[in-house]
Amino acid sequence: MPSQSIILFMTDKKSIIAPSVLAADFSDISRAVKLIESAGAEWVHLDVMDGCFVPPITFGAQMASAIRSETDLPLDTHLMTVNPGKHLEAFMNSGVDRFTFHIEAEIHAHRLIGEIHNSGAKAGIAIVPSTPVSLISELLGYVDQVLVMTVNPGWGGQSMIRSTLNKVRTLNEMRKAGAGEYKICIDGGFAGNTAQETWDAGVDVAVMGSAFFKAENPAEALRKCRPR
Numbered sequence: 001m002p003s004q005s006i007i008l009f010m011t012d013k014k015s016i017i018a019p020s021v022l023a024a025d026f027s028d029i030s031r032a033v034k035l036i037e038s039a040g041a042e043w044v045h046l047d048v049m050d051g052c053f054v055p056p057i058t059f060g061a062q063m064a065s066a067i068r069s070e071t072d073l074p075l076d077t078h079l080m081t082v083n084p085g086k087h088l089e090a091f092m093n094s095g096v097d098r099f100t101f102h103i104e105a106e107i108h109a110h111r112l113i114g115e116i117h118n119s120g121a122k123a124g125i126a127i128v129p130s131t132p133v134s135l136i137s138e139l140l141g142y143v144d145q146v147l148v149m150t151v152n153p154g155w156g157g158q159s160m161i162r163s164t165l166n167k168v169r170t171l172n173e174m175r176k177a178g179a180g181e182y183k184i185c186i187d188g189g190f191a192g193n194t195a196q197e198t199w200d201a202g203v204d205v206a207v208m209g210s211a212f213f214k215a216e217n218p219a220e221a222l223r224k225c226r227p228r
């Protein structure tokens, strides 16, 4: 179990990898978390799906609590739900560290970002592949991370939509121009064949689902996806 000072270091560094438990064996989540920790991953990514915003249903705050009891690593929660603000209190009570919601699911995004910060968590905004960066430009000064979906949300194991990396490049340029101090994150299709192009585009955090948990040797698969 990493110490608190190591946890803090892991949050501030660049090139963070966040394995998504969506691809793990749900019947043994404790083993999944141990795999994430022993592989040296910095964050744990929790894919919360409600069957409305996306067709599948995954898990809620109870699973987040179970994972919280297994690790001190930052829990990076990705709400693929309608009405994401409705779930904030429950996930905060579960002890998650980061709460990312979709701009497509929340008209009052600026207000919700404030509520997330008031609850003590880091706030993230996510955009699906068809949503341009311009739709969240007014929020970049307020969020701690921007999650660029590099697949259509709902399922692991898809191929990366490489054109979405142009949004990463745009967000990088906007950040350099002072738009905000957000981490740039990608989610979907991150694997050995896409990792270096992803880092080169300027990503700070990469979610890694099936390429991690479906690998013969997850730790080795993760190591191969580190930037060269």
Ligand code: DX5
Pocket: 020, 022, 023, 045, 047, 078, 080, 151, 152, 153, 154, 155, 156, 157, 158, 187, 188, 189, 190, 207, 208, 209, 210, 211
């Ligand atoms: C998809 C999820 C992603 C997914 C990534 O909606 O948000 O986090 O689990 O899985 P891979 O890495 O397998 O594409």
Ligand code: ZN
Pocket: 020, 045, 046, 047, 078, 187, 207
């Ligand atoms: Zn996700």
